[in-house]
Amino acid sequence: MVSYTIRRILQMIPVLLGATFILFAAVFALGDPSAGRCGQRPCPPGYIAKFRAEYHLDQPLLVQYGYYLGKLFRGDLGTSFYGNPVAHELAIRYPTTIKLTVIAILCEVIIGVAAGVLAGIRKGRFLDNLVLISTLLVISIPVFVIGNLAQLVFGVKLEWFPPTAGQGSLYELLLPGFVLGALSVAYISRLTRNSVVENLRTDYVRTARAKGLSNARVISVHTLRNSLIPVVTFIGTDIGSLMGGAIVTERIFNVNGIGNFIFRSINQKDGQSVVGAVLILVVVYLVMNLIVDLLYGVLDPRISND
Amino acid sequence: MASTTKLVDKTSSWQPTDGLLLEVDDLQVEFRTRDGVAKAINGVSFELREGETLSILGESGSGKSVSAQAIMGILDSPPGFITGGQVRYCGTDILTLPEEQRRRIRGPEISMVFQDALSALNPVFPVGWQIAEMFRKHRGTNRTDAMAQAVRLMERVQIPGAKQRVRAYPHQFSGGMRQRIMIAMAIALDPAVLIADEPTTALDVTVQAQIMSLLKELQTERRMGLILITHDLGVVADVADRIAVMYAGRIVEQADVFDLYAQPGHPYTEGLLESIPRLDQKGQRLAAIGGLPPNLMHIPSGCPFHPRCRYAEDVCRADPPPPLREVGVHRLAACHVSERLLAKEGTPAQAGPAPATGAGDGGGGDAGAHHGDHGDERGGDGDMDGDMGGDGDVEGGSGR
Numbered sequence: 001m002v003s004y005t006i007r008r009i010l011q012m013i014p015v016l017l018g019a020t021f022i023l024f025a026a027v028f029a030l031g032d033p034s035a036g037r038c039g040q041r042p043c044p045p046g047y048i049a050k051f052r053a054e055y056h057l058d059q060p061l062l063v064q065y066g067y068y069l070g071k072l073f074r075g076d077l078g079t080s081f082y083g084n085p086v087a088h089e090l091a092i093r094y095p096t097t098i099k100l101t102v103i104a105i106l107c108e109v110i111i112g113v114a115a116g117v118l119a120g121i122r123k124g125r126f127l128d129n130l131v132l133i134s135t136l137l138v139i140s141i142p143v144f145v146i147g148n149l150a151q152l153v154f155g156v157k158l159e160w161f162p163p164t165a166g167q168g169s170l171y172e173l174l175l176p177g178f179v180l181g182a183l184s185v186a187y188i189s190r191l192t193r194n195s196v197v198e199n200l201r202t203d204y205v206r207t208a209r210a211k212g213l214s215n216a217r218v219i220s221v222h223t224l225r226n227s228l229i230p231v232v233t234f235i236g237t238d239i240g241s242l243m244g245g246a247i248v249t250e251r252i253f254n255v256n257g258i259g260n261f262i263f264r265s266i267n268q269k270d271g272q273s274v275v276g277a278v279l280i281l282v283v284v285y286l287v288m289n290l291i292v293d294l295l296y297g298v299l300d301p302r303i304s305n306d
Numbered sequence: 307m308a309s310t311t312k313l314v315d316k317t318s319s320w321q322p323t324d325g326l327l328l329e330v331d332d333l334q335v336e337f338r339t340r341d342g343v344a345k346a347i348n349g350v351s352f353e354l355r356e357g358e359t360l361s362i363l364g365e366s367g368s369g370k371s372v373s374a375q376a377i378m379g380i381l382d383s384p385p386g387f388i389t390g391g392q393v394r395y396c397g398t399d400i401l402t403l404p405e406e407q408r409r410r411i412r413g414p415e416i417s418m419v420f421q422d423a424l425s426a427l428n429p430v431f432p433v434g435w436q437i438a439e440m441f442r443k444h445r446g447t448n449r450t451d452a453m454a455q456a457v458r459l460m461e462r463v464q465i466p467g468a469k470q471r472v473r474a475y476p477h478q479f480s481g482g483m484r485q486r487i488m489i490a491m492a493i494a495l496d497p498a499v500l501i502a503d504e505p506t507t508a509l510d511v512t513v514q515a516q517i518m519s520l521l522k523e524l525q526t527e528r529r530m531g532l533i534l535i536t537h538d539l540g541v542v543a544d545v546a547d548r549i550a551v552m553y554a555g556r557i558v559e560q561a562d563v564f565d566l567y568a569q570p571g572h573p574y575t576e577g578l579l580e581s582i583p584r585l586d587q588k589g590q591r592l593a594a595i596g597g598l599p600p601n602l603m604h605i606p607s608g609c610p611f612h613p614r615c616r617y618a619e620d621v622c623r624a625d626p627p628p629p630l631r632e633v634g635v636h637r638l639a640a641c642h643v644s645e646r647l648l649a650k651e652g653t654p655a656q657a658g659p660a661p662a663t664g665a666g667d668g669g670g671g672d673a674g675a676h677h678g679d680h681g682d683e684r685g686g687d688g689d690m691d692g693d694m695g696g697d698g699d700v701e702g703g704s705g706r
Binding site for chain 2: 045202203204205209210211212213214215217222223225226278299300301
């Protein structure tokens, strides 16, 4: 298990190097970031020269990348075009994104798993069909439609929640968090439902009934434990992607999180900020994947991570 | 430990009268599927006494496992529905009991061992935990004590290194060991009735014998009534007291094991016995029963076996199907021609060469001649039958 973990961590290094280079090249391909820095008027030539020299923009791609890597190895994520360290920009935004992720994941686990389990044990009945149809609806509507609708209905018309979340307080983030989790809620309830249906048919669940266990125990212990293995995997990778920030949702609700930061940085062709933010995102994703794989071995003793 | 608890348990609620544990009376089960209604059990009746082993024998789809599940109360419903009959345990019809009371019977009173222990044990819990769960949930035993009892049970079913392996998972055991764990779990609360549903089918032949002798040993030790469900004639010969042969959801013959092996009273049983491969008939065709078991959605009119029966007459094709009736001492058969069958080759005691009846049995040359042979040998073998249960030779039962 320990050697497996170490091996997996070492495997992350080439992935990270590749990811940073691809990103760096992609931002480089966007063109000259100094264009349009000064609004409608062209910038003074002196300013542009200084700006280019400061960020090594006058150098070829590989040299720029080399400079970047050099800083990265010293633990420096670079400097954003606003002159702040990228690390600082990320640090002030991550708490908001984490809060948003937690809310979304809680929705997924509570609503998604509960709906899935109920649908699964009442397969073919009304509740099952209700869950199937409503999840299909959620899956088929794009997130910006759901987001804007939710904002309009619950934020503006009904005023149950603040329509925007500029401060990033937990209360403000409830609605965006729910919107963010909605799609995964749908996926998780379907995944859970199918998994429960499948497990209820297994021989060991029949054995559990033959042992004279109560129905509640047969389902909550003998069925769920096995049914939730694929669900846990899904949630793990979902945390990884949600932690990267949700560009659409954060834009709709004006959440000052990682997603918004990445969006703005791309707009400004701010290479170091984009690469820095996405780099962290990739690390989080890889780490979550590792945790999921390790957890898998714990949840299912038949799988060994050696 | 367990036996003292048993006394307490039994005096509190369930007490068999005259040793009669289980009476299944005209049980009927059907499966309502999208394609139609499959009548899986069509009026099955039998009794089980303390310390008795009843073997239910039949092909797949004959309804033996469904009967067991209906008795246990673990029939998947829907699609399975019990549409009639009674299952009386110690005199009480348990089919009418509320689920909560029914549940309390499963485990302490009636318990079950399944066919494939690898899939029947939960893959994500340690075996000891799964055994201990019986004590914890039925008797409220605490974790530590329940675990200690699980170890003792694992030792009782002869699992080497039980103490060390109590925390291992099912996939870490061999097939035979897993089946032992399954058995340990089933006998944990000292049930009065143990239903073993093809307990050895998934195992190697050598391991089969070990598991069967373990079951027999435990049964004798605890005076359990054992229902042994199998399609394997070889398995039942040593162990069973009585045999019930099932076909298309009915019991077609019920007899003491020696009588049945010596002289089948139903053409289907006869076919089953003939289809056991014999070493001394090397080079000959295996005597298989022609045709296929009926589709349970369209069971033939009259006797369900008539399309495959070499003795079939007009009366066999007409409804109602022949009832299960007394055709001899302590034996029942559901066949219009049982008497002819039983008389045909004579009783095992009489050495009756029967070429005449063999030719006249209407089944055609090969089968008839073979049949004659059979009678011959069985005649010579008759005085041995008393020892058969002990000597463990299965083929001995069908004539060697």
